[in-house]
Amino acid sequence: MDKTDRSTGLRTQIISHVVGRIMSGEWKPGDRIPSEGALTEMFGVSRMTAHHALRELAGRGFVVRRSGSGTYVAEPSAYVSEYRHLDVLEEIATRGGHHRAEVIHREMRSATPEEARAFEIDANGSLFHALVLHLEDEVPLELEDRLIAPRFLPDAMEIDLTCQTLFSRLMLVRPHREGSEVLRAVSGSPSETKLLRVDTGTPVLEVVRRTWSTEGIVTIARILRAGTAAQLVGRIKTVSGQ
Amino acid sequence: MDKTDRSTGLRTQIISHVVGRIMSGEWKPGDRIPSEGALTEMFGVSRMTAHHALRELAGRGFVVRRSGSGTYVAEPSAYVSEYRHLDVLEEIATRGGHHRAEVIHREMRSATPEEARAFEIDANGSLFHALVLHLEDEVPLELEDRLIAPRFLPDAMEIDLTCQTLFSRLMLVRPHREGSEVLRAVSGSPSETKLLRVDTGTPVLEVVRRTWSTEGIVTIARILRAGTAAQLVGRIKTVSGQ
DNA sequence: TAGTGGTCTAGACCACGAC
């Protein structure tokens, strides 16, 4: 056997077998599936191989393992939608378009009490604030209203924002791997809809993201998209109901 | 050592060590990290333990492993937002609210040519169509406009929709684990905004989901939410740039 | 050629759950 061919490996055979039974409906949610010992005999493999196959399936959300009891098909009572966001520059590049950024505002200023709380800094501590309009082939795509804790990007005021985004710059100096996001449909303010070149009252997709590193909140971004750009495409995965 | 305490297991120690270095920025994207052999010596563990720790980290997107070369910190050039959707009934239950459903339409009818293509069925094949308004404490929360391929839910016309959702019913008989989703901010039609009890022109969050099982498309749902309900909360994960 | 990750084994001990 080719030891590196993932499609014929013993572990993969077990995984395919289990996934097939679950997807076809033969093994239904809540059903107990063969134990490690049973799979060991069925497939003629060692217990470790069966164990790691089931462990991987648990990680992928197909099964739930209960020590001392058994392995069960996960209850699909919930599902998650995954939206993969690229940096605006990359998003436009993948469509073959041309990107241009208009810097509407860029300032270092004192935090409002509310912002100070959000960033967990002293009242009146300084924050970097930028309002940037991203255009694809000269059509407004996205309005980016971003606050950044200056300690993470000390040279924020000097960065050339026409050829790189604040997002990518932040990722370079401080990869932040956790965050929360709130998504809403709103009516943009007159100044915002004017920048996005849509009629007042046009529905706008608003995304507020806050991302943090181990040392605290890095940035809070409010992203607005309107018109045909106000569309996100994602994929759905069913997950365990726990 | 307690063999089942996941927080002190050897594998977990290695994972924590690596994640810590990456999160703190000490190991930057693209950096090569210690090999299985090196970790084996550093932690005094067997190679298999180091291997499975790194394998799990690769599965979680923290590192990229290249056979023959080494293990590298993943490039965080993209990130995904995860929105966890519950069944409307469960969502309301978690908030302690009371659910009521109003069935606006329910019919078995011929598919339009467009729908027939989407469902990959014969032209004029039959489809089940339902328009259901879900209310939380008598306040409209969500308008559900759903098409279902009848073969997956033959008793669709007889189901009591006041105490269960079509979603949960479908999940019971045919757990579908894959789907796509398009999310937009739109102006609802007059009839839709009237049902949702918001002013005409109010921004509405529209989600169109199509989900499929191994035997084809199961259902296409168009979900509308307006006002304060038009808000989704998700979490962000940075993923490898590949 | 040496080092890397990919795969698999046979055996061990442990904690937990069901009976």
Added chain:
DNA sequence: TCGTGGTCTAGACCACTAT
């Protein structure tokens, strides 16, 4: 008590990569 999953080991062979 017995079967379950959780953890770990020591060793093996393989394919690929860098040099």
